[in-house]
Amino acid sequence: MKNLKEQQMSFPDLAAWVIDQTKKAGAQDCRVSLSRRRLVEINYRDRKPEVIKEATTKNLYLEVFMNNRFAGQSTPDFRQSTLAGFITGVVDNAKIMEEDPFRTLPDPKYYNGRTNVDLQLSDPDHKLITPENRHEMVKTVEEACLLKGADKVISVEAGEYDESSEEFVKSSNGFEGSSNGTYCQAGASMTARDEGDRRPAGYHYIGCRYKSDLPSLQGIGTEAAIRTLDLMGGKKIATSTVPVILENRGVARVLSGLFGPMSGGAIQQKRSFLADKKGTTIGSKLLTLTDDPYIPRGLGSKYYDGDGFPARKRDFFKEGTVNEFLIDWYYSRKLGWEPTSGSISNLIVPPGKRSVEAIVKDLHRCILITDYIGGNSNSTTGDFSVGIIGKLFEKGRFVQNVAEMNIADNHLKFWKKLVEVANDPWQYSQARLPSLVFEGVVVAGI
Amino acid sequence: MKPIPRRKFIQRSTQIGGSLLLLPALEACKFLGTQSSGNYFLKEFGIDESICRKLLAKALSRGGDFADLYFEYAVSNYLGLEDGKVNQSYGDISLGVGIRTVKGDQIGYGFTQDLNEESMMSAAATASTLCDMNATSVGSSFNSLRTGNYYPVAPDFNGIPGQSKLPLLQDINKKCFALSPEVVKVNAGFMSSAKRMMVVASDGSQAEDLIPSGFIYASVVAERNGKREQSGWNLGGRRDFSFYTDEVVSEVAGKAVNNTLKLFDAIQPPAGEMPVVLGPGVTGILLHEAIGHGMEADFNRKNISTYSTMIGKKVAEPFVNIIDDGTNMNLSGSINVDDEGTPGKKTVLVENGILTSYIHDKISAKHYGVEPTGNGRRQDFQNYPIPRMRNTYMLGGTATPDDVIKEAANGIYVENVSNGQVKIGEGDFAFYVSQGRMIENGKLTSPIKDVNIMGNGPKMLANITLAANDLEMFLGGGGQCGKNGQGVPVSFGMPTCLVKSLTVGGTQQKGGLS
Numbered sequence: 001m002k003n004l005k006e007q008q009m010s011f012p013d014l015a016a017w018v019i020d021q022t023k024k025a026g027a028q029d030c031r032v033s034l035s036r037r038r039l040v041e042i043n044y045r046d047r048k049p050e051v052i053k054e055a056t057t058k059n060l061y062l063e064v065f066m067n068n069r070f071a072g073q074s075t076p077d078f079r080q081s082t083l084a085g086f087i088t089g090v091v092d093n094a095k096i097m098e099e100d101p102f103r104t105l106p107d108p109k110y111y112n113g114r115t116n117v118d119l120q121l122s123d124p125d126h127k128l129i130t131p132e133n134r135h136e137m138v139k140t141v142e143e144a145c146l147l148k149g150a151d152k153v154i155s156v157e158a159g160e161y162d163e164s165s166e167e168f169v170k171s172s173n174g175f176e177g178s179s180n181g182t183y184c185q186a187g188a189s190m191t192a193r194d195e196g197d198r199r200p201a202g203y204h205y206i207g208c209r210y211k212s213d214l215p216s217l218q219g220i221g222t223e224a225a226i227r228t229l230d231l232m233g234g235k236k237i238a239t240s241t242v243p244v245i246l247e248n249r250g251v252a253r254v255l256s257g258l259f260g261p262m263s264g265g266a267i268q269q270k271r272s273f274l275a276d277k278k279g280t281t282i283g284s285k286l287l288t289l290t291d292d293p294y295i296p297r298g299l300g301s302k303y304y305d306g307d308g309f310p311a312r313k314r315d316f317f318k319e320g321t322v323n324e325f326l327i328d329w330y331y332s333r334k335l336g337w338e339p340t341s342g343s344i345s346n347l348i349v350p351p352g353k354r355s356v357e358a359i360v361k362d363l364h365r366c367i368l369i370t371d372y373i374g375g376n377s378n379s380t381t382g383d384f385s386v387g388i389i390g391k392l393f394e395k396g397r398f399v400q401n402v403a404e405m406n407i408a409d410n411h412l413k414f415w416k417k418l419v420e421v422a423n424d425p426w427q428y429s430q431a432r433l434p435s436l437v438f439e440g441v442v443v444a445g446i
Numbered sequence: 447m448k449p450i451p452r453r454k455f456i457q458r459s460t461q462i463g464g465s466l467l468l469l470p471a472l473e474a475c476k477f478l479g480t481q482s483s484g485n486y487f488l489k490e491f492g493i494d495e496s497i498c499r500k501l502l503a504k505a506l507s508r509g510g511d512f513a514d515l516y517f518e519y520a521v522s523n524y525l526g527l528e529d530g531k532v533n534q535s536y537g538d539i540s541l542g543v544g545i546r547t548v549k550g551d552q553i554g555y556g557f558t559q560d561l562n563e564e565s566m567m568s569a570a571a572t573a574s575t576l577c578d579m580n581a582t583s584v585g586s587s588f589n590s591l592r593t594g595n596y597y598p599v600a601p602d603f604n605g606i607p608g609q610s611k612l613p614l615l616q617d618i619n620k621k622c623f624a625l626s627p628e629v630v631k632v633n634a635g636f637m638s639s640a641k642r643m644m645v646v647a648s649d650g651s652q653a654e655d656l657i658p659s660g661f662i663y664a665s666v667v668a669e670r671n672g673k674r675e676q677s678g679w680n681l682g683g684r685r686d687f688s689f690y691t692d693e694v695v696s697e698v699a700g701k702a703v704n705n706t707l708k709l710f711d712a713i714q715p716p717a718g719e720m721p722v723v724l725g726p727g728v729t730g731i732l733l734h735e736a737i738g739h740g741m742e743a744d745f746n747r748k749n750i751s752t753y754s755t756m757i758g759k760k761v762a763e764p765f766v767n768i769i770d771d772g773t774n775m776n777l778s779g780s781i782n783v784d785d786e787g788t789p790g791k792k793t794v795l796v797e798n799g800i801l802t803s804y805i806h807d808k809i810s811a812k813h814y815g816v817e818p819t820g821n822g823r824r825q826d827f828q829n830y831p832i833p834r835m836r837n838t839y840m841l842g843g844t845a846t847p848d849d850v851i852k853e854a855a856n857g858i859y860v861e862n863v864s865n866g867q868v869k870i871g872e873g874d875f876a877f878y879v880s881q882g883r884m885i886e887n888g889k890l891t892s893p894i895k896d897v898n899i900m901g902n903g904p905k906m907l908a909n910i911t912l913a914a915n916d917l918e919m920f921l922g923g924g925g926q927c928g929k930n931g932q933g934v935p936v937s938f939g940m941p942t943c944l945v946k947s948l949t950v951g952g953t954q955q956k957g958g959l960s
Binding site: 049050054055056057070072076077093191198236376379384405407445446 | 559752866898
């Protein structure tokens, strides 16, 4: 068994060796990405451990560029004795591809300008988390959920997940980048007794880069129970046209329908309803959407993107007008446009001044949408349709929980219905978005 | 143990194509060994009985009901065509072992990508931390299980080489453009994989399998009067290259173009409750979401499914029979043996309207005191198995499809479905209709598109009032079911049938069409 083990090189040394070997195998250019991740997961149900899982994963991804041909492949096997054959194989795969003049590594001039700011992506205290800490965290969350859920509880599952990761990327034309990260999450899901055979299940999971940034564990467990109890008695109501409020944590479910069509691939492949809309107003004045990679400890914060371009702050929409697309290197060349980066980081919408509670009081009749089910969005036409779960209010007073209902619209019409932004940006996601209020939305039910 | 042989490993990338989430992946299957299942991990990785016994003993060193080892070596490749050229090649490898210790319904789990003794023993030690008792003994001998063969491949099957895929993709591209001058863009792709797995359990059972899978797809954009529409189609399953004939290429291209062009005339239906007729085949996704997940036994033993108290009770009209089947030839959800060592089976979930069985893994089967149904499945060695569906379908009735449409009178007819979701505890579900027709006065009229349909599983099941005699299975290869963060390939089937009432999520209230 000793012959399955080899001395491991450091990431920079291994990357340099792979690039050297790949070029010797006939590639003109190449890029190698190395990553390693350590993860731990603990779940409890009925006050005892249900799952304990722990492991380390690693990956080497090699992209080969030769004579305008391309192949990308990955392996978890870092031993030089097997990598030699792997590299030859990737080069052989690239050789059988058809020529594509746009398949190259980026022009190195686009690698310049990376920030030196410490984005605090890795918690120096992460390694201090012990197995005992993890079990205590889960027990605390579970007990708080059980306490709040009281006699309505059928089942509570509480969990802790944490990971630490490192990556190193190097290209044959001068790009080199590395990044370490940590993540720690705690939460619970609860199933409750309701009318008849209904057993509504709610959940509340919070994740942060630093364990110390997690809110109170008791609070997390309590909130999981509250969100479950808020689903009790959910029923559909008559189909009607009403104002709806998308709760902050779920806004991305609808907003994500805008990102596919903003990509260079969708635009170049004629699958984007936004392709000819740059500079055009498609939403209300309140639709300003910023991509900010520099938020310290942000879950989407980063130094560089997949092409090696330095991350930068930018506005996708300004006061309802399409300002910038997601153009990576490959599709920038196909479109003949300047690249802008093909990936997002942290999404920001400027918060408003009022809370959701205050807004609800001013609306005659409205539905606060707290979760979604199913649905899809057509990137070519902008049509979308998605199931909703939420609460019905009249004159600021809670009337009933709603379920089995649906909203549908076209993005080019829907975002013009945005009439107010709440003051509650959600902190625990890379979509750091506040609740949004839309008027005149058809909510389908009975 | 022998050194791992030279091989090519590839990376998985993701891309949406066709109507379901497709995961284009890998090639380079030529690097897999040439022998069919049987001693593969011994020959290639030196995994012998001695090391298996040692690992199982470690996993049970602090007690537990049983432990198992899941070895996996999967190589996959995706080739993609864009703008007339096959210019994308992505690949991936999955190699490793997952080690599970089970005590009651509790699971300790460790995995490693390194098949050396030190790493594997460490993973076994992680799994053992679940327990704190005296060691449990391991079976005295290992016996290979007898399994079916529901996706036979040639003994020298090594996967589908990239060179073979190129002409098929070029052909799809040509055919799509030839079918209509309105076609402006074609994307085509061919994903294939070959996976070898071996399960060894502490009760002495052992099983190996070689699983081929893949699909070919076309995704088309067409333009008419300044308006664009897109749609697609895919075919595949657990098959080798012999399936991908010129006829298959023509069917994929033809359906992709036809589905796209139909959308130019499509409207969105009115919103609200109405009768819904499910066309045959792919609409079985509704069965999967609305009913199948709720019958997965882990949800029921935890008492969190709406079906938790319904075994032996009437849940549907007497003509309704629902099956979850691992034994269909070459379908995406077929399995010779599941991922914890139970041979593939056919399981009747609803018989003559009565709920007769849940979908079990070993843990839930023990909980209920029944035999495992062969539904313990996992995405890969990094995940432990849980009850999952395979190929789920409803048997046909006696009516004709026209009878069913006539009976609906006014409502919608569902032809093509792209995705769905269910909330287990409430039973509420949704599925997205990418294509369909209005039903007016008992006849099919205007095409419809892009509408989400909502309902409640138990209510929907009780509201199936008529079924036709035209059961059709979905033959696409891109169907993926997600649960607890794990994706597994599945298929489904449905005859034309009438659901008395579901909520249709249109953009206008009844009384006007948008």
